[in-house]
Amino acid sequence: MDDDDMNDMDDDALVLRTEGLTKRYGDRLAVDGVSMTVRRGEVYGFLGHNGAGKTTTLRMVLGLVRPTSGHATVLGRAVGRQDVTARVGALVEGPGFYPYLSGRDNLRSLARYQHLPRTDVERVLDLVDLTRRGDDAYKGYSLGMKQRLGVAAALLGDPELIILDEPTNGLDPAGMADMRDLVVSLARDGRTVLLSSHLLTEVQEICDRVGVIDHGRLLREAAVADLRGGITVRVRATPQDTALAVAARLAGPGGVRPLPGGALGVDLPASAAPGLTRALVTAGADVHEVAPSERTLEEVFFEMTTTPAPDTTTIKEPVP
Template identity: 40%
Template sequence: MEPILTISNLTKKFGYLTAVKELSFTINKGNVYGILGPNGSGKSTTLGIVLNVVNKTSGDFKWFDGNTTTHHALKKVGAIIERPNFYPYMTATQNLKLVCKIKGVDYSKIDEKLEIVGLLERKNSKFSTYSLGMKQRLAIASALLNDPEILILDEPTNGLDPQGIHQIREIIKQIAAKGTTILLASHLLDEVEKVCSHVVVLRKGEKLYSGRVDEMISSHGFFELKCNNQDTLVKLLQNNSVFGKIKVQDTLVTAFLNEPMKSDDFNKFLFENGIILTHLVQRKESLEEQFLQLTDKN
């Protein structure tokens, strides 16, 4: 695995507030990483530190092999950490030409990047005529002009309507499919589950989980159950090592599995123990359920 960014024991304090606390994780080439957490969990602060716009309090981070200065490394980074900032009465092409001059990039890249974000047909339209989703897509085109090795996005779908959200997510997937590493901060579990291969879960600046998304949601799932003799059912489940957490809410019993089990085998097991179900549904845990379990434990 080739590291793109390595964060080690990173801490940031604003007076008495610790925004990021001894945070460590590594981003490897070719993956889509999500920093997931509610507002105020330290996501934007972490991105600000590695992009040299926020000073760290302690800890360290290194780009690529660690022998590259942050200044030089950032030439290989594309980032959007604030709302798109373009001239409203200039066209998309004119705005991107200015970015090319700043980044020292050839103008020939402009059409190529506008095509990726689906704005080539609107390249001669003024920025002021763009919808919020189009403005965000133009910002992504701008961040791609220097063919970055990693694209950093802070809450890329914030404030967009469902169609705009879908378009941005599809663009992120397309960019990732071409080999660009992506790091995005989001408070949306749905976004991370649909777009990211890896996730770092933060709460109040502390890391709760770091790893693959599919491993985080690779639990054996759970059964939702109802029957007329609930107490007997709960006792039977609690005394069986196949089941972990047992949750009771009114007439619904939720039994989390420690190992794989088919619903017909489960139903047979209960029937042999004198329990007849009136309701049986087998489900997989979503990232949301995993996330809630993580935050409950901490």
């Protein structure tokens, strides 16, 4: 297969690609050279603290903000084209609707603009469980209901790419579970979902890959399982200085990290637990716990974003 054929295959597998996407507002660098890829049929989690550059990046991807440099393509075409926009649904920075219209009439207004039938309005109301409240005025909706109506608007026209910025904002636990199930079902039916969220437990459960952005830079893009790493060993032993010294000797100084509750995470395979236990006892430590452990996405995220970003190129996994 020659290079042109390989490039064509990559383009077919990708719904979204950005290359060096950058946005400056005066002296402030909001997004700094973001290069990311979203593959067809996956749920991609876009993670970052407030102000990290997530929303600005999403707005550039949607053609709502012009980048200072770099570019983005959606469904193989430049962003902002009408034929591309018709195939993308989005909820970014919260929904905005006419307050005195009902939820159903707000969606009907959007459907008329997109030349969609009224049956599509009923379809999306049912998807977000708002059929019974569809005739209520939007101004009387709770925050969670407003959020669900915003997601319904994003689903009008059955788009191929759905971009959701904090879709569970304002939802109660049951609503969050319903939203999670909806996102999973959308991907199962062949759609692609780009999801930004601060609820990392939810992201860990439903996303195939994630991109982590901090101070405008994409620090890492990888499968969730690869980002979390394999199973390691959790150790609780006293005195902790002794435990730390033993663990560092076996795993290397960079292979030990503090965990909540005074425990240590040691980058050794689970099979190394007996040897680690013997080494701790030989060193005079009292061993309280040695158990297999797997890092959560939340732990990895905070490890990555609470230290200064290295001045290196973005670490990315290759696109197959």
